[in-house]
Amino acid sequence: MDRLTPEARSANMKAVRRKDTAPEMLVRRLLHAAGYRYRLHVRKLPGSPDIVFPGRRKAIFVHGCFWHGHACRAGRPPQSRQDYWLPKIARNQDRDRQSVEALKTLGWDCLTVWGCEIRDTEYLLENFRQFLGPAKDSLI
Template sequence: MDRLTPERRSWLMAQVRSANTKPEVAVRSLLHRLGYRFRLHRRDLPGTPDIVLPGRRTVIFVHGCFWHGHSCKREKMPKSRLDYWGPKIEANRQRDRRKCKALRDLGWHVTEVWECELKYPARLARKLVRSLSGRATSP
């Protein structure tokens, strides 16, 4: 049983953003400090990637550990309504795989950044530089 009223639950779920989340803004800030320039939320690409580096043919998805089913300490299944949350999170994971495949089929390099990776910015910076280095830039 949900301990919140349906109205309160609806309000709470409406507060969950799909773009410009704190983890996404943190990754964008890190990329900018590293000297990379990018575009945001290109709707003409499959899955509307969070960050797009067109000259490097690279997209970056910033995933919340809970919403996308990451197997880390942050990802804890709720104790109530497992019949809803289990299939919901699994559907998110399957959608993520489809988006990545569609982008790769179009020749894009896909990098996924997990919310928990933000705890270690230096490690995340190395991952991003490795992922972006050697990728061609447009003239």
Template sequence: MSDVHTPEQRSRNMAAVRGRDTKPELELRRALHGLGFRYRLNVRTLPGTPDLVLPARNALLFVHGCFWHGHDCPLFVLPRARRDFWLDKIGRNQLRDRQHHDRLHDAGWRIGTVWECAMRGRSSPGVTATAATVERFLRSADCREMYFRDNGAHAGAGHPLSLAERFGSAQVSGSDEGNLDRGAV
């Protein structure tokens, strides 16, 4: 299937995709602020530039879009056009995410990843419920890593399946499958 847009139109569309201040991120920030949390935004000195950093709680949050980070949920649909390009692109995003998480863990940070599907979609618990679950994570000192998705929160190994596993690709170039997949939730 060929693209319905010209390369110039497609380039403009892709350039308009926001990397910060996305709707799910703004909704979560508003809810957490209402619960009394104060945070720093997009701290560039930390690996992966976390969306919210709560230094007093030694915690940080990433708000991931399900498409761009290859989440195994109904919101992720691999495009039919340029399939190899998208497998490679999203596979590299997943690998980079895992590397950033590893470096942040080594530095002693507690990491929460809030997936877009936790706040939108048919099976979503919604912003309020997700914020309440994130609040429990932030207030607990013993939880090291938490993933918030459409069917609730899960501790530990919550990175999505690698694209190679999900779509049967022999190789997602630029990725190291051993580091790409830490288990599915």
């Protein structure tokens, strides 16, 4: 296993994007091709959801398994510096819960798409259709 220097690791972590990530872009392309129209990163809403359907009052969060502590292989915490990573991931999870609760209080429904789920586009499409209802102008 390659060990990165602290400087290289820091550069790696700084390169991680907050929005327009590869999983988010795939979800957006899939939704658009299925005929759904949406808004992006609506900052007026709690948690600034990644994808928002204002007319339907529905929001989708696209979470990276590692950063948000998903219970999958990619979501395992690192073996090093757990005193740093475990509280950081726990704060992310708390913030996620608070955002979803605040949105629910405002009458919104939320769906979380995990990075590990994006490989199965048929599953995603079915999940989106169940969550959002029929699209207005579907291409697929």
